[in-house]
Amino acid sequence: MTARTPVLGASDKLTFLLSLIPYLMDHDNVTVTEAAGHFGVPPERVRDAVRLIAVSGIPGETHQYLDGDLFDIHWDEFEDNDRIALTHLVAIDDSPRFSAREAAALIAGLQYLSSLPENADRDAVASLMAKLTRGASATPTQLAVSSPDSDAAMTVIQASGRDGVQVEFDYLNARGENEHRFVDPLRLESVDSDWYLRGWCHLRQAPRTFRLDRMSDLRATTEPVGSHDAGLVLSDTLFQASDEDLSVVIELPSSALALLADYAPDRATTPVGGDRVRTTLRVAHYHGLKRLVGGLAGLVTVVEPAEARQVVAEWAAAGAARYDEPTGRA
CATH class of the missing domain: 2.30.30 (SH3 type barrels.)
Structure with a gap:
């Protein structure tokens, strides 16, 4: 018996077509064999799809298909060399794109992830960064993210x-x-x-x-x-309270409370006027307040106990004193 090639329905053809177009956009000039190998289909199915792309598009204002309303390919390359190169795109280029700044921020984040040991040499990350670069509305700013020291x-x-x-x-x-x-x-x-x-x-x-x-x-x-x-379940918060922790009362704007979620488990607050509220933190040691207060400079006021206030005040005074030291310049 001779094996039959399965007959594809309209939805199957459309699905393949919608997958093939982005692939061809990402690969400027590929052979039919390369495209067929990528999708795992016979070469003739790719050729049929390419011919269908060339008569696909969106009608213009006159609701008729005019010049420029259809996709186009490099026909000589296709017919003589069995290569596919899109020369005109419609509709797809009109889709929203990331701005140059948005693409640069995403690329920087991907660079950071790819620098981590578990993500090293990931081809998928590199491919995604390349797509973001090509798909942005303008050329993204070139950034370099250093590997973490850890x-x-x-x-x-x-x-x-x-x-x-x-x-x-x-x-x-x-x-x-x-x-x-x-x-x-x-x-x-x-x-x-x-x-x-x-x-x-x-x-x-x-x-x-x-x-x-x-x-x-x-x-x-x-x-x-x-x-x-x-059977051990870790909490959703990074820092967990223990019986050895110390309690510290602080005041800060209510809008900043979310930044201290790990330190204030119950999130109970007392209004003290305006937008400011008072809440209680749990810290392992009063010296740990230095980093917390420094990260929210100008927003947090340590209320009590007195020892906690003193630790933070001395730390802030020592930092301010460094600005009064002579620089050694003439």
Whole structure:
């Protein structure tokens, strides 16, 4: 018996046509064989679709198909060399495009993702960046995003997670104390430019969060992770409260509350006039307020306790004093 070529319905032909046109737009000049190999179809099906593209388009204001209302191809290349090159596009070019700034921002984000160990050498990321560049309304600004400083640490942690073994490292905590930790790695997360390891700390016998740039002498061990992590559920917030945390009362605009969601679990507030509210934070140490207040400069006021106010005031005064120091210039 002779095998029959399946008869395609109108919807199948249209689906293939709508897939083929973007492919041809992304590849300026391809052979029929290359296109057929990409879609996994016989070459003759590609040729039929190309001939259909050449009589497709959108009628103009007169509701008739005039010159410029249809797609067109390089016919000599197609008939003599079996190559496909679109020479005229209709309708598709009228679709909304990213501005140059929007495309540049997206490309910068993709560059950052491709620099991470788990996304290194990803052809899909490179292809998407190329499409954004071609599809923008203007040429995007050329940006270069540096690799995160924590690449080496993330590589060790990810390998340990795959192998199911603990990591050990020396850790400088928020109190300025060095401790040696053994941790079952569970998750890597980022907040702005900082990367964090979330895992089960064997010293504290509880889930803990560690900043990668505070680790030193990080290495994988041969000790397997505990059996707890099968039933361990990490919270949605990056920082978890503990019984050892300290309470601090602050005032800030209500619009800024969302920025402190990880530090104020219950989000209870008291209006104090205007748009400002008062709420209570949970911090591991008063020195941790320095980074928080510095990130919201001019918005946060530490109310109590007095020790917390003093820590932040002394830190701010020390920073301001540096501006009064002589620069050494004549």
